[in-house]
Amino acid sequence: MTLLQSLKNFVRSKSIHVAYVDVGSCNGCDVEVLACLAPRYDIEQYGIFVHNNPREADVLLVIGAYTPGWEGKLEGLWEKIPDPKVAVAIGNCPISGCLFNRPHTLVDPPVSKHIPIAAQVPGCPPRPTEILSAILSVAPLVYRDYEVRK
Amino acid sequence: MAISLLYYAQEFLRGEWVKKFLAAKTAPLQIPTYFRNYPELTGKTCTHQLYCMMACPAPGAIDVVMTPDGWMPRIHVGHCIRCGLCVEACPNGVLTSGRILESMFYDNTKLSFSFRIDVDTDKCMGCGNCAVACPVNKLIDAQMSHGGRASTDELLLKVSEGKCQVLHVEKCTGCKTCEHHCPNEAIRVARLLEAVHAPEEEL
Numbered sequence A: 001m002t003l004l005q006s007l008k009n010f011v012r013s014k015s016i017h018v019a020y021v022d023v024g025s026c027n028g029c030d031v032e033v034l035a036c037l038a039p040r041y042d043i044e045q046y047g048i049f050v051h052n053n054p055r056e057a058d059v060l061l062v063i064g065a066y067t068p069g070w071e072g073k074l075e076g077l078w079e080k081i082p083d084p085k086v087a088v089a090i091g092n093c094p095i096s097g098c099l100f101n102r103p104h105t106l107v108d109p110p111v112s113k114h115i116p117i118a119a120q121v122p123g124c125p126p127r128p129t130e131i132l133s134a135i136l137s138v139a140p141l142v143y144r145d146y147e148v149r150k
Numbered sequence B: 001m002a003i004s005l006l007y008y009a010q011e012f013l014r015g016e017w018v019k020k021f022l023a024a025k026t027a028p029l030q031i032p033t034y035f036r037n038y039p040e041l042t043g044k045t046c047t048h049q050l051y052c053m054m055a056c057p058a059p060g061a062i063d064v065v066m067t068p069d070g071w072m073p074r075i076h077v078g079h080c081i082r083c084g085l086c087v088e089a090c091p092n093g094v095l096t097s098g099r100i101l102e103s104m105f106y107d108n109t110k111l112s113f114s115f116r117i118d119v120d121t122d123k124c125m126g127c128g129n130c131a132v133a134c135p136v137n138k139l140i141d142a143q144m145s146h147g148g149r150a151s152t153d154e155l156l157l158k159v160s161e162g163k164c165q166v167l168h169v170e171k172c173t174g175c176k177t178c179e180h181h182c183p184n185e186a187i188r189v190a191r192l193l194e195a196v197h198a199p200e201e202e203l
């Protein structure tokens, strides 16, 4: 590995840009994601920044059970994120539909049917600690030696 | 000028400060031990009474399966919402999560179950699938023929005058088999869970 590459790896590990999208949740997981931004968890010390702009995001947090209104839109949003990118499903909703997945429901989980999901954080809602450790463990796998791997 | 710059540099470039500035980390956050996490097995024997499945509000979160060690509840992560109702519902204390079992012991509470069955008479066509499928009916009248007509009034459900009738709702165990077998979605079973203080046997 070249020196330049190891420098890139180091810098990238300190700059994880996050966007989140709610595709139809009860707001429980949104509140927990917002709690991650609070001083108690202090995400900047891990190098996580939330811009909520897909064009500059590395990690997309997907929240919610995929309501029909998101048909075609979530895929478009995923396309907008530049490579390397990774999507993390937050909560039970994008994994199984949680409590909304009942007979005759309109929601269409799991979200992995629509965009590739790299990690799942189960829980209704998951704790901010669980969300943070998921982001921190999945991000390096995606960015390390990205140019060399290609 | 130069002296004052030097002074500031000396004040602000203390090794300790610079180190803290670059490498300060708060202690990694731990999940507290009292957190009501996914229910775990305590090792007590499950007697397959299925109270956990009756109480669980999340679709597909818990089932009870036969293992080499006997019946065992299985929690499905990704479906379970960590509400802890199965822990409270189990009469044998097979499951545990957070401080639920301790606080139930100290507060002397338990869950009481009752069920309500609603039949939409506009949708019901009197086919009797519900009455034939109901496992409680099966125990009372194993000979019940298709159509759900029966002579005894001890049954939970029966069809009379072309409509399903609920005779003894207190016998219902909330299995929802009738719901799954009704072709018209005419029958609905609602579970009513109440946390009661001081269970009857101690009153």
Ligand code: SF4
Pocket (backbone or CB within 6 Å): A024, A025, A026, A027, A028, A029, A030, A063, A064, A090, A091, A092, A093, A098, A099, A123, A124, A125, A126
């Ligand atoms: S997983 Fe639970 S808390 Fe999160 S959005 Fe779904 S229902 Fe709400």
Ligand code: SF4
Pocket (backbone or CB within 6 Å): B039, B052, B055, B056, B057, B058, B061, B062, B075, B076, B079, B080, B081, B082, B083, B084, B085, B086, B087
């Ligand atoms: S904790 Fe709640 S959701 Fe999870 S299995 Fe038990 S009753 Fe179901």
Ligand code: SF4
Pocket (backbone or CB within 6 Å): B117, B133, B134, B135, B136, B137, B156, B157, B171, B172, B173, B174, B175, B176, B177, B178, B179, B189
């Ligand atoms: S829910 Fe009650 S009425 Fe329906 S099948 Fe089960 S025991 Fe019978």
Ligand code: SF4
Pocket (backbone or CB within 6 Å): B119, B123, B124, B125, B126, B127, B128, B129, B130, B131, B159, B163, B164, B181, B182, B183, B184, B185, B186, B187
């Ligand atoms: S409630 Fe449904 S299953 Fe029962 S008799 Fe009526 S239509 Fe048939």
